[in-house]
Every structure is written in structure tokens, then in C-alpha cells.
Amino acid sequence: MFKGLGNLGDMAGMMKKAQQMQTRMAELQDNLHSMTVTGESGAGLVKATASAKGELKGLNIDPSIFNGDDKEVVEDLILAAIKDAQQRATQKAEDEMSKLTEEMGLPKDMKLPF
Numbered sequence: 001m002f003k004g005l006g007n008l009g010d011m012a013g014m015m016k017k018a019q020q021m022q023t024r025m026a027e028l029q030d031n032l033h034s035m036t037v038t039g040e041s042g043a044g045l046v047k048a049t050a051s052a053k054g055e056l057k058g059l060n061i062d063p064s065i066f067n068g069d070d071k072e073v074v075e076d077l078i079l080a081a082i083k084d085a086q087q088r089a090t091q092k093a094e095d096e097m098s099k100l101t102e103e104m105g106l107p108k109d110m111k112l113p114f
Helices: 008-034 068-103
Strands: 036-041 046-051 056-061
Touching (some): 046 068, 056 068
Antiparallel strands (some): 046 056
16 A cells, blocks of 8 residues: 555654754764863964864963063964864864764765754
8 A cells, every 4th residue: 555655664764863963963062162172382382272163262371482572473373372273173073073973874074064
């Protein structure tokens, strides 16, 4: 009687898997706020800590770099550390999403929106 419907059971399974994926993605979004990465510059003299969402959380500057004549160098080191932290945050988020998609049986390199 239902021969023309094909694999309707597979459709229900796919819907369930999609709901699981949505739930897991929401959890990952929340977790990315608490995951941290640290970017560095000047051989570790300046360190910037950010959430995996890219929000700057902290800045640590070694006092030895403070010299009135080197203001521009210090500013550049700070910017470099922040940029490094942001790049690491982006990579961390991509790595976590890749793990999630792989666990759900999707291709590892599948790009899903955040």
C-alpha cells in the first residue's frame, strides 16, 4: 500500500539526526564562549587571551618592554598579540565544529555557519 513512499523511515532518521545536530551546535556555541586561546608576540612578552568566539578576555604585558622611546613598538606588539589570539580563536572554533560534524557522520571539512 505504501510502496511509492520509498525509504520514509530514513527520512525520520534524518530529521532526528538534524535535531541532534542543531542541539549539539547550540551547545558548542555556548562552549566557545568559555574556551580560551592565547596569542603571543615579542617572544611571549605580550600575551592576549580570547574566547574561542574571538572576544578579548585579557592582556598580559611583560614590564621589561616599557620604555618611553619604544611606545610604538609596544603598541605593535599588543596589536600583534591580539591578532594572534583572534586567529587562534577562529582556528579553535573551526576545529571544534569539524569534530562535531565528524561525530555526526558528516564530512569533516563541511563548513556550517556559526
